[in-house]
Amino acid sequence: MVAVNHRPLGLTVAIVTLALDQLIKYTVTYPLALKSRMDEGIELLPIFRLRWLENRGVSMGFLHASTDMMRWLLVGMTILIATFVGVWMWREKARQDVAALGLVLGGAIGNIVDRVRLGYVIDYADLHFGEWRPFLIFNLADAAITIGVLILLARALLLREKGAKTESLN
Numbered sequence: 001m002v003a004v005n006h007r008p009l010g011l012t013v014a015i016v017t018l019a020l021d022q023l024i025k026y027t028v029t030y031p032l033a034l035k036s037r038m039d040e041g042i043e044l045l046p047i048f049r050l051r052w053l054e055n056r057g058v059s060m061g062f063l064h065a066s067t068d069m070m071r072w073l074l075v076g077m078t079i080l081i082a083t084f085v086g087v088w089m090w091r092e093k094a095r096q097d098v099a100a101l102g103l104v105l106g107g108a109i110g111n112i113v114d115r116v117r118l119g120y121v122i123d124y125a126d127l128h129f130g131e132w133r134p135f136l137i138f139n140l141a142d143a144a145i146t147i148g149v150l151i152l153l154a155r156a157l158l159l160r161e162k163g164a165k166t167e168s169l170n
Contacts, residue, residue: 010089010102017106021141022113025122028052034124041126048127053137054120068119075115082108096155103148110141 028034032042034052041051057064058074065071082105089101114121123137 004093004095006092006095006098007090009095010092010098010105013099013102014089014106014109017103017141017144018110018113021107021110021139021144024140025110025114025124028124029122047129048125050124051126051137053123054118055123055137056120065119071115071119075112078108078112078115082112094155097152100148100151100155103144103151107141107144107148110144111139 028050032050034041034050037052039051041049043049056066056071058078065074085101085105085108089098089105092098092101111121121139121141123139123142125139125143126137127133127135
């Protein structure tokens, strides 16, 4: 049986994710001028608003980079993580895992581009139910990373469960 190479799929998913992330960030920065609207933002739905946030940390505000040195250490750390994900994607054989890793890689690179270019990551998506916010304000890159990781975790858990059941029947 010949192994199928899914690298083009993973690279395509990563490039499309990166391009969409940067296009949306450009749109909220310039045409929509979201920064000048401050906390008011733009309400798209009763539960979803576009709001400007300059995220100088990583997910959920951890590792806040308050100095240039911390910023560049954060850039270096995220480049190492993105490199690890890229190598994993390159070696991975399962099509779904390659696509999920493409989401993670594209999202990571999108946030790295912001941090290098601006010193912070542009976040804009504010999902809320009244005053309750299940997530902090996020962006497409963050969503892609989260979805990619959830796919990888679900597949790892479900495939392991299937494998364990098959082994116990033998």
